[in-house]
Amino acid sequence: MVTVLLIAVGLLALLVAALFSALVEMYRDLRQVRDALGILDRPLNVDIGEAAGKRPSQFGLPRALDSAGVAIVLFLTERCTTCQALAAGLLRPLPPDLWVVFEARSAESAAAMLERYGLTELASHGRVIADVEGEIGGRLDLHIAPSGFRVENGRFTYATTVPSTRYLRSILPETLRLREAG
Amino acid sequence: MNVLAIAAALMTAAVLLRAAVGKVRRPGDLAATMTHLGVPRVVTAPAAAVLISAELATAAALLFRPDAGLTQIAVVTLAAVFAAAGLRAMQLGEQVACNCFGAGSGALGLRQVLLLIPWAAAAAILRFGARAPSVQTGAAFFAAIALGIAALEGIGVIRGMREARDDRRSAEEMYEWLPSY
Numbered sequence: 001m002v003t004v005l006l007i008a009v010g011l012l013a014l015l016v017a018a019l020f021s022a023l024v025e026m027y028r029d030l031r032q033v034r035d036a037l038g039i040l041d042r043p044l045n046v047d048i049g050e051a052a053g054k055r056p057s058q059f060g061l062p063r064a065l066d067s068a069g070v071a072i073v074l075f076l077t078e079r080c081t082t083c084q085a086l087a088a089g090l091l092r093p094l095p096p097d098l099w100v101v102f103e104a105r106s107a108e109s110a111a112a113m114l115e116r117y118g119l120t121e122l123a124s125h126g127r128v129i130a131d132v133e134g135e136i137g138g139r140l141d142l143h144i145a146p147s148g149f150r151v152e153n154g155r156f157t158y159a160t161t162v163p164s165t166r167y168l169r170s171i172l173p174e175t176l177r178l179r180e181a182g
Numbered sequence: 183m184n185v186l187a188i189a190a191a192l193m194t195a196a197v198l199l200r201a202a203v204g205k206v207r208r209p210g211d212l213a214a215t216m217t218h219l220g221v222p223r224v225v226t227a228p229a230a231a232v233l234i235s236a237e238l239a240t241a242a243a244l245l246f247r248p249d250a251g252l253t254q255i256a257v258v259t260l261a262a263v264f265a266a267a268g269l270r271a272m273q274l275g276e277q278v279a280c281n282c283f284g285a286g287s288g289a290l291g292l293r294q295v296l297l298l299i300p301w302a303a304a305a306a307i308l309r310f311g312a313r314a315p316s317v318q319t320g321a322a323f324f325a326a327i328a329l330g331i332a333a334l335e336g337i338g339v340i341r342g343m344r345e346a347r348d349d350r351r352s353a354e355e356m357y358e359w360l361p362s363y
């Protein structure tokens with residue numbers, strides 16, 4: 001009796017394994033379909049025009065970016081749903097090389113947005129900037145949000161759209177930590 | 183039966199069972215590999231069925247009669263078939279899908295030839311150290327291995343589920359952005 005039960009358990013387990021394997025394949029197929037539709041973290045290049053090679057402070061951004069080795073400046077607007085999703089998904093504390101610029105119609109709506117996403121305190125440290133009436137975005141001739149501008153050695157290099165939180169995380173510079181010798 | 187012989191029997195049986203389960207879900211993939219290797223199309227379907235059955239039967243024999251000469255011969259024969267497939271793929275100079283454990287198992291090649299050594303070693307260990315376990319012990323081994331295989335596939339499901347959930351969230355965020363762009 002015990003032997004029969006053990007064999008039955010084994011056969012059922014193999015059946016479950018086969019079903020799990022089919023499920024894994026379905027997940028792969030689903031990923032393939034989403035990828036073919038172009039909805040999987042597919043960023044678009046943003047033409048940064050005259051901003052290429054220039055210092056961020058020339059466009060009204062903090063001077064600290066001019067001495068950044070590598071940084072990402074994320075431009076969000078209160079009018080865009082994906083921007084709101086990105087704002088809600090921002091890691092706290094903010095990654096060290098991420099700067100966020102929030103475009104808003106007025107100082108009040110900027111303050112309300114920062115409050116809504118728990119970013120008011122971060123704004124006081126200077127890496128979350130309220131861009132009232134899109135002044136900074138206007139100087140950069142930026143019309144797409146969310147978009148991420150890459151800064152290397154204190155100068156703008158290129159920019160892309162940021163279609164998802166996952167894509168944002170993938171473009172954040174990785175900080176290398178060195179162990180002390182000896 | 184010494185520990186080494188038990189380990190050899192269980193590991194070899196686990197690999198063969200896992201391979202058979204992977205193949206039995208989509209035998210057409212295995213038949214396609216055989217066609218690619220030059221097996222006439224008319225016999226690939228029955229040949230695939232024979233290979234899967236041989237793997238299952240050898241796994242069962244390893245669990246219940248690892249000491250039998252036929253079991254050891256079956257292990258070496260299967261290993262020789264896999265190695266021959268690897269050699270043929272290298273001769274063709276093309277990327278031939280292995281389908282050894284089902285879809286996504288890499289390509290046939292030198293690996294299958296080199297694996298002949300551990301397969302033969304396992305058969306040798308069984309030849310000199312295996313003894314027939316009781317039927318209940320064999321059944322317990324079978325249940326344990328099958329549960330282990332199901333657990334491994336379960337890990338794949340959890341991983342796939344998380345990835346699909348992340349993809350869905352990313353797609354939702356992208357959908358919300360597209361109309362404004």
